[in-house]
Amino acid sequence: MAALNHYLILSGVLFTMGVAGVLLRRNVITMLLSIEVMLNAVNLSFIAFGHFLGSADGQIIVFFVVTVAAAEAAVGLALVIALFRHLETLNPDAFRQLRG
Amino acid sequence: MAHNLVFFYGFAALAVVSTLLVIAQPNPIYSVLLLILSFVALAGLYVMLDAPFVAVTQIIVYAGxxxxxxxxxxxxxxxxxxxAVADNQAASDGGGPTVRWFGAILAGVMAVELVWALNRSRSVGAALAGAERETAWSVEEIGRILFTRYGFAFEATSVLILVAMVGSIALAGRHLSGKKAWRR
Incomplete structure (x- = not known):
């Protein structure tokens, strides 16, 4: 039986990969995907704690996280489309002036 | 029970490898498809953690x-x-490999730190032993808790979704009615 710390370490590794994606990649869409990776890593630790505490609260919080992720993806991708229409690039270094 | 551990390591390896490829992939389409694979692996782990409803939600809402x-x-x-190539060239006159190496080292340090800290949580897991339930949570139980104890948060979420919808239409859909209509 996999213990709590197995799940927590997996969650930490996935979270770090998300951080690495945001730090290393120079593509706004991949950076948004990395944020999704981080949210999922946190979800995994919520579910693991919920299971090992014998409580449903972890699962409920995961539903709210998924909802927030959906809202974040919708607004983030709308921003990406608006920026791409202006500057024809997805490189965040190109977005230096945001005065419209 | 060793059976269970095999599944854990299988799903964990699938999740880690596909997430690594998401980060390493130059083409965003493959990144998105690999991330779906990673979500499926996580859904498998959720089933093992007695949360089948969350696993299905993960597949339908996240992947779908x-x-x-x-x-x-x-x-x-x-x-x-x-x-992607043009972006890399643009990045090299902005940050360059030094910044990239700095980011990689920061991420590596964070990984080591997290694994070290979480590995010490073994005693927490031992202290919690016996608290877990024998059966999986049913949809009925989760729905009852969601609509009673977390009813306010649920309603607030609906407002959040509405705000996100209005915001994304205002940001991305401004060409639908023409720029003049937007400026007005």
């Missing part, structure tokens, strides 16, 4: 809706390898 939205945007913007 959010990732399809990402895929739509990637294909709409038509970002291919050429753009």
């Amino acid at each position: 809706a959010i990732m399809v939205l990402f895929l739509f945007v990637v294909m709409l913007l038509n970002v291919s390898h050429e753009h």
Whole structure:
């Protein structure tokens, strides 16, 4: 039986990969995907704690996280489309002036 | 029970490898598809953690809706390898490999720190032993808790979704009515 710390370490590794994606990649869409990776890593630790505490609260919080992720993806991708229409690039270094 | 551990390591390896490839992939379309694979592996882990409803939600909402939205945007913007190369060139006059190495080292340090800290949580797991339930949580139980104890948060979420919808239409859909209509 996999213990709590197995799940927590997996969650930490996935979270770090998300951080690495945001730090290393120079593509706004991949950076948004990395944020999704981080949210999922946190979800995994919520579910693991919920299971090992014998409580449903972890699962409920995961539903709210998924909802927030959906809202974040919708607004983030709308921003990406608006920026791409202006500057024809997805490189965040190109977005230096945001005065419209 | 060793059986269970085999499944854990299988799903964990699948999740870690596909997430690594998401980060390493130059083409965003493959990144999105690999991230779906990673979400499926996580859904398998949720089933092992007695949360089958969350696993199904993960597949339907995350893999089915959010990732399809990402895929739509990637294909709409038509970002291919050429753009990736141009972006890398643009990055080299902005930050360059030094900044990239700094980011990689920061991420590595964070990984080591997290694994070290979480490995010490073994005693927490031992202290909690016996608290877990024998059966999986049913949809009925989760729905009862969601609509009673977390009813306010649920309603607030609906407002959040509405705000996100209005915001994304205002940001991305301004060409629908023409720029003049937007300025007015």
